[in-house]
Amino acid sequence: xxxxxxxxxxxxxxxxxxxxxxxxxxxxxxxxxxxxxxxxxxxxxxxxxxxxxxxxxxxxxxxxxxxxxxxxxxxxxxxxxxxxxxxxxxxxxxxxxxxxxxxxxxxxxxxxxxxxxxxxxxxxxxxxxxxxx
Amino acid sequence: xxxxxxxxxxxxxxxxxxxxxxxxxxxxxxxxxxxxxxxxxxxxxxxxxxxxxxxxxxxxxxxxxxxxxxxxxxxxxxx
Numbered sequence: 001x002x003x004x005x006x007x008x009x010x011x012x013x014x015x016x017x018x019x020x021x022x023x024x025x026x027x028x029x030x031x032x033x034x035x036x037x038x039x040x041x042x043x044x045x046x047x048x049x050x051x052x053x054x055x056x057x058x059x060x061x062x063x064x065x066x067x068x069x070x071x072x073x074x075x076x077x078x079x080x081x082x083x084x085x086x087x088x089x090x091x092x093x094x095x096x097x098x099x100x101x102x103x104x105x106x107x108x109x110x111x112x113x114x115x116x117x118x119x120x121x122x123x124x125x126x127x128x129x130x131x132x133x
Numbered sequence: 134x135x136x137x138x139x140x141x142x143x144x145x146x147x148x149x150x151x152x153x154x155x156x157x158x159x160x161x162x163x164x165x166x167x168x169x170x171x172x173x174x175x176x177x178x179x180x181x182x183x184x185x186x187x188x189x190x191x192x193x194x195x196x197x198x199x200x201x202x203x204x205x206x207x208x209x210x211x212x
Binding site for chain 1: 179180183184187192194195200201202203204
């Protein structure tokens, strides 16, 4: 697979998925604490999202950074637009802005786990075939 | 290996008028947390605020600086 094809795949994933998460590892088996927390925030809101593991080929990260202009992972896109990485997603989760951006209901105050733990995904994310492996 | 003091100085030099606090999250010299206050963040989205901080370090973020966690705010706390 050429770099151009990888970039095209990434651009398609961003444009075709309402909520698209690029992360290290998978939501079930995150390979980085920041990725784990970001996926956990989405899971805590019961959001449906697609996730792509950037680790199988270093060129995935390289092309993702070129597409988004953002140097670190994870990266969350909503409606084709970069929302942020772990810090921004966690701030938005706690303020309720994340639920709003995703179009889901913010859990009741007492049910809202203050920053969600990085384990126990509550909803299965939409699988996106990792064809870059 | 960058030190917290070096990162703090570079952020404040790269964003004149800003004030930064930098912590080493793991003690390993590659996972940092920066809390940056600058009036240049006013009116910018969080993404653009964080990009201003990342831009200070360019390619080093994701390289020697494996992870840089950022919290930005404006002096008045206004966005």
